[in-house]
Amino acid sequence: MEEPALVAPPELLERAVERLLPVAARECVMGDLREVYRGPWQYLVEALHTVPRVAASHVWRNANLPALGLNGVLIWLCLAGLRAGGQGLGIVTILLATAAGVFVLALSQIYGDAGRPTGARAIKGAIWTVGMVAVLCVWNFGLKYQRIGGADYLLEFGMLQSLPFVLPVLGLLRTGLLVQSDFQTERLADDGPSGLENEYRAFSVSARRVNWVESAALIGGACLTPILAGPGPWLPATFLATAAYLLAQNIVRPVEDAELRACYRRRLQTRRQLRHFLSWLWAAPFLLAACRLLVWPGYESGRAILVALGSSAIVSICFLARAADSECAGLLRERMARLEAGPVMGEP
Amino acid sequence: MPDSSLLGQFEQVVLGAILSLGKDAYGVTIHARVVELSAPRAVMRGAVYATLDRLEGKGLVASWLSEPAKERGGRARRYYRLEKSGEQALRESARAAKRLYDTLARNWKGLAWKSPH
Numbered sequence: 030m031e032e033p034a035l036v037a038p039p040e041l042l043e044r045a046v047e048r049l050l051p052v053a054a055r056e057c058v059m060g061d062l063r064e065v066y067r068g069p070w071q072y073l074v075e076a077l078h079t080v081p082r083v084a085a086s087h088v089w090r091n092a093n094l095p096a097l098g099l100n101g102v103l104i105w106l107c108l109a110g111l112r113a114g115g116q117g118l119g120i121v122t123i124l125l126a127t128a129a130g131v132f133v134l135a136l137s138q139i140y141g142d143a144g145r146p147t148g149a150r151a152i153k154g155a156i157w158t159v160g161m162v163a164v165l166c167v168w169n170f171g172l173k174y175q176r177i178g179g180a181d182y183l184l185e186f187g188m189l190q191s192l193p194f195v196l197p198v199l200g201l202l203r204t205g206l207l208v209q210s211d212f213q214t215e216r217l218a219d220d221g222p223s224g225l226e227n228e229y230r231a232f233s234v235s236a237r238r239v240n241w242v243e244s245a246a247l248i249g250g251a252c253l254t255p256i257l258a259g260p261g262p263w264l265p266a267t268f269l270a271t272a273a274y275l276l277a278q279n280i281v282r283p284v285e286d287a288e289l290r291a292c293y294r295r296r297l298q299t300r301r302q303l304r305h306f307l308s309w310l311w312a313a314p315f316l317l318a319a320c321r322l323l324v325w326p327g328y329e330s331g332r333a334i335l336v337a338l339g340s341s342a343i344v345s346i347c348f349l350a351r352a353a354d355s356e357c358a359g360l361l362r363e364r365m366a367r368l369e370a371g372p373v374m375g376e377p
Numbered sequence: 378m379p380d381s382s383l384l385g386q387f388e389q390v391v392l393g394a395i396l397s398l399g400k401d402a403y404g405v406t407i408h409a410r411v412v413e414l415s416a417p418r419a420v421m422r423g424a425v426y427a428t429l430d431r432l433e434g435k436g437l438v439a440s441w442l443s444e445p446a447k448e449r450g451g452r453a454r455r456y457y458r459l460e461k462s463g464e465q466a467l468r469e470s471a472r473a474a475k476r477l478y479d480t481l482a483r484n485w486k487g488l489a490w491k492s493p494h
Contacts, residue, residue: 043450056442056455057404060446060450060453064449078422082421082423083426086430086431087430291434
């Protein structure tokens with residue numbers, strides 16, 4: 030005898046609700062909504078009452094405010110750096126772009142994939158980054174130099190014409206990063222309490238070591254950034270503030286067994302947001318150097334080759350920072366997804 | 378160790394629901410029990426998920442995924458249970474509620490417990 034068809038919501042509606050739910054909550058909330066399904070309207074009303082609360086809760090739970098704040102400072106510095114000489118983007122635009130950037134970052138923490146990016150996704154992400162950077166460069170530099178009366182459309186075209194030459198090289202680099210990441214054998218502990226505890230201890234020790242080394246490097250970097258990024262106290266100050274934050278991270282309270290899973294998950298999340306920020310912080314002086322030493326002199330002297338080289342450098346640096354961040358975040362997300370799932374299929 | 382002051386009223390209700398459901402505490406059943414405990418006030422499903430999420434963040438409850446179920450479109454259930462710290466916090470809240478009730482009973486002589494049901 031044939032089994033009766035199970036009652037299910039319209040596929041389109043279900044798929045839309047699934048896309049709006051944070052990744053970590055999809056499995057159980059979608060299942061619960063399906064279990065109480067009585068009709069499309071009831072499903073829609075339930076979803077409208079559920080999705081915003083779940084999304085807001087996940088954003089709040091996953092938000093690492095110091096890391097998001099540092100990210101905001103960095104976005105502000107980069108956009109304000111592009112506004113050299115009082116020209117280019119307006120202060121209000123920069124403020125709105127920074128707020129939007131921080132909001133998107135907070136959302137990206139809950140809607141990102143649960144693991145390392147696949148090849149296809151990595152390529153899409155790379156094209157998206159390169160496209161955004163190119164558009165921002167052309168728009169901002171073009172705007173700046175049109176205002177001071179030195180507009181030359183050939184120079185703006187010079188920024189874009191470098192892209193076809195840069196993209197294959199970046200594609201190869203991205204592939205290399207993917208392959209290297211695949212070779213990395215992640216040591217995952219068994220799901221028992223002692224396995225989890227050992228893994229947490231190993232993670233804590235490694236995070237503390239990295240924090241010490243990186244905070245020392247940041248203090249050194251703060252002294253060297255003026256050489257690359259030019260004079261100005263803000264970037265060195267951000268480096269020093271980050272070093273202080275990393276050292277503060279090393280003061281960790283002891284964890285009770287009952288809280289271990291929640292605490293480990295929180296620390297992985299913090300680590301992920303911190304790594305995201307650090308990838309871009311290390312890239313910032315080089316981005317500013319490319320602007321200061323290549324793009325601006327190129328515009329001012331009318332030498333398209335300098336503008337093309339500078340924009341290629343900017344695109345490449347952004348591409349590499351994003352690729353490194355995406356691979357590192359993927360590894361951390363894999364661990365977090367395992368912790369979200371809880372102990373293997375059953376009551377602990 | 379979390380004390381009762383860390384628990385909101387709704388958090389207490391959700392913890393109570395998980396405790397009373399035992400091994401059958403997952404999203405749908407917890408929401409149903411919370412609705413029952415909070416009557417006549419309506420409770421949205423989203424509020425229950427947000428509270429569960431917060432309680433898990435505080436380390437008061439633990440969760441794990443079950444096997445996928447056919448009636449749920451092949452999705453797994455997320456089951457919850459109280460951690461020791463959650464039990465302790467709930468016990469503290471119950472003691473505080475009892476002290477309040479005793480105080481009221483002493484001062485309002487004719488206070489009699491009337492169930493809404």
